[in-house]
Amino acid sequence: MIIIKTDEEIDLIRKSNLLLGQLHGELAKVLKPGIKTIDLDKLAYEFIMDHGGKPSFLNYRGYPNTLCISVNDVVVHGIPGDYVIKEGDIVSIDSGIELNGYHSDSAFTYAVGEIDQEVWTLLKVTKEALYKGIDQAKPGNRVGDIGFAIESHVKKFGFSVVRELTGHGVGKYLHEEPAVPNYGIRGYGKRLKKGMTLAIEPMVNMGTHKVVFDQKDGWTVRTADGKPSAHYELSIAIGEKHADILSTFDYIYSAIKDNPNLSAPE
Ligand code: MF3
Ligand code: CO
DSSP: OOOOOOHHHHHHHHHHHHHHHHHHHHHHHHOOTTOBHHHHHHHHHHHHHHTTOEESSTTGGGOOOSEEEEETTEEEOOOOSSOBOOTTOEEEEEEOEEETTEEOOEEEEEEESSOOHHHHHHHHHHHHHHHHHHHHOSTTOBHHHHHHHHHHHHHHTTOEEOSSOOEEEOSSSSSEEEEEOSSOOTTOSSBOOTTOEEEEOOEEESSOSOEEEOTTTSOOEEETTOOOEEEOBEEEEEOSSSEEEOSOOHHHHHHHHTOTTEEOOO
16 A cells, blocks of 8 residues: 655655755765774764664664665675775665654765776766656656666666665655566556655666675675666655655765765766
């Protein structure tokens, strides 16, 4: 069942996403070569607790942390640990916060130091694909229109979208219906209506779309060919005519300006 939200509920989801945006900004201040991913996770946990929230991912289906930190060939669900970030990495940080009963969900991929030109293009195209998907998230359209827009853009550059993982509804629960695949057929799927709130999150691989699920930790998703993967995610509400973006990357971009180790496509 797709849960339609009132304007008041959408404002609560926006508030949760505003705090999440600020958290992403704090992380972007300290992300640099030499930092351990677990230290970013600790900072995130403290930040969320200090602001009256709860980390949405922590204990979700047994997930052990506040953040998913996915480096290079890790697509999503990288578990923070002893890995030390190094120059040339691409780092996706994904998190969610439950605030006043409503969840937020958003992710961003950074370039740490100098990265290959083609990897930069991967980041750029993935982020563009996110906004192309969001453009289709409007009343009257269908879920397939979002995925179609995302995959069409990605394919133009010879990249591929991951098929085993999708975007989703978000609100009272971190994951609600409908699933929002990053591929689709125009005019197919559930009809989009005002008051739906969705997390749209293209996961784009430079090479094969195929992924491998880590059997030991039960979470880490890697590209099957070891090539890099990028991930950007925003939570949105479907308004009268178009999508209302509830998450924000603004704090990330202002932090990047003052962090010489980081960059990301505009
Ligand atoms: N943004 C991801 C998602 O929407 C992260 C969820 S990871 C989990 O699926 F740890 F919460 F499971
Ligand atoms: Co999500």
